[in-house]
Amino acid sequence: MAKNFEKQNPDIKIDIELTPAAQYFVKLDAAAAGGVAPDIFWINMPYFIQYAKNGLLEPLNSDIDKSKLDMGNIVASSVKAYQYNGKQLAIPRDVDSIAVWYNKKLFDEAKVSYPTNNWSWDQLKAKTAELKAGLKGDAFPLVMDLSGDGQDSYLNLLYQNGNNVVPIDDKPTDIDNDKSIWVYHQLQEMMKSGQLPTAQQMSEVKTENIFQSNRAAMAYAGSWLAAPFAGNPLINDHIGVVLMPKIERQSGVAHSLGFAMSSKGTHKAEAWRYIQFMSSEASQEILAKAVIPANKTAAKAWAANIKNVDVTPYIETLEFTKAYPTAGTNTPKWQNIWIASLKRIFMGTDAKKEMDKSVKKISRVMEK
Structure with missing residues (x-):
């Protein structure tokens, strides 16, 4: 997905840093506290309020308003979970149900x-x-x-x-x-x-x-x-x-990861271009090979990719799930x-x- 972005945006280089789950927030907390958090990172629901309250996440409302990103086609419980004081501070990437x-x-x-x-x-x-x-x-x-x-x-x-x-x-x-x-x-x-x-x-x-x-x-x-x-x-x-x-x-419970942008980042315009690209239906359909995409249309591709058993109940339940409690x-x-x-x-x-x-x-x- 990142390579696809770079092909369409040759002026931007995406440096992906892989971190084991057990170490992820330890490392991210240290980077954020030192003012050197990555331009873009994943946030989850349990840690979101801590980062939001401390002003570490860049508000995305104006970028969303100027874009073609349809927030109405993203699982509603996850969209709401990444809002704080009326600001959208992360875009849901994928969901669990x-x-x-x-x-x-x-x-x-x-x-x-x-x-x-x-x-x-x-x-x-x-x-x-x-x-x-x-x-x-x-x-x-x-x-x-x-x-x-x-x-x-x-x-x-x-x-x-x-x-x-x-x-x-x-x-x-x-x-x-x-x-x-x-x-x-x-x-x-x-x-x-x-x-x-x-x-x-x-x-x-x-x-x-x-x-x-x-x-x-x-x-x-x-x-x-x-x-x-x-x-x-x-x-x-x-x-x-x-x-x-x-x-x-x-x-039921639905948890998700979200794309967040560092409020201290120095490449915010480029970061938004990447988040918007990764949130597009085309990118989300690629993501559907691994997890349920937050995009509701692309989520159907996840169910179609799993053979032998009809797993559409996982998609259907997203219509009435509540966000993981934080x-x-x-x-x-x-x-x-x-x-x-x-x-x-x-x-x-x-x-x-x-x-x-x-x-x-x-x-x-x-x-x-």
């Missing part, structure tokens, strides 16, 4: 009907109960990763049950309200009944490994696993994927406090008592 995979052989073995795109949480629970009764051996009815930030598990359930997670309209976080406690209880009960693996079991084996070894009838999984699942000959002739079930509303200038810090509490809850601790203990501390960090 979540869907539910199912193993047809295991459903057939248990004599359970396959899930569909218009199902509900109650129907999912009914199917897991039927699967639990009908499956032989050590296969699980359902798996989801509850050990991390919840992007491909509990965050979706909280959104679907009417929660916002982060403070909205001057209201406090709702991760400790009755609707959230209901979600935690649902997961606890499903682990106790064997409809979900226990937290201990899930800490030992990755969700994707269980599903790819034909040991799970259903799995919540991010779009980054679509190509590996569909390309795996051990399962790809008997798997399918559907939208996540609805609870109170249809919703609050304050240190999202990773309050997330880690919350994750520690949730780990105790998923190990069996009383959900209400645990959240009562931790929510005040989480709220203080969210407000900073």
Whole structure:
């Protein structure tokens, strides 16, 4: 993509610097603090507010207004996530979404009907109960990763049950309200009944490994696993994927990376030309070979590029997803406090008592 840009813009040389994910923000933080951040860099949602609040990102509104870039054709939740004080400070590059995979052989073995795109949480629970009764051996009815930030598990359930997670309209976080406690209880009960693996079991084996070894009838999984699942000959002739079930509303989590421009950069005009080029439909269709592009038209090319399984539910869910939850200038810090509490809850601790203990501390960090 960069080479294509250079061919069309011979007066500009793009120097791409590859950095491993674990080191990326450590390196970028140091460069930004020293006033030597790259002209263009990727930003993600958890770090965005920190960079925006400290004036490290160049506002792009005037460049967008003068360009042919159609912001209406970019996934709306991601566009909004990169706005701060009325300014657009990054252009979404790609998006992740979540869907539910199912193993047809295991459903057939248990004599359970396959899930569909218009199902509900109650129907999912009914199917897991039927699967639990009908499956032989050590296969699980359902798996989801509850050990991390919840992007491909509990965050979706909280959104679907009417929660916002982060403070909205001057209201406090709702991760400790009755609707959230209901979600935690649902997961606890499903682990106790064997409809979900226990937290201990899930800490030992990755969700994707269980599903790819034909040991799970259903799995919540991010779009980054679509190509590996569909390309795996051990399962790809008997798997399918559907939208996540609805609870109170249809919703889900969508995260993205965004192209940002350094406010301290010395090549802003050139940087914008590159960002605009990379955001074009033609460039985004090239990106579709690897990830879901933020451009909604090009996103369809991502689904078309994945063979053997129809993965369009990942694209369809983007119409009603909410952005990955961020609050304050240190999202990773309050997330880690919350994750520690949730780990105790998923190990069996009383959900209400645990959240009562931790929510005040989480709220203080969210407000900073």
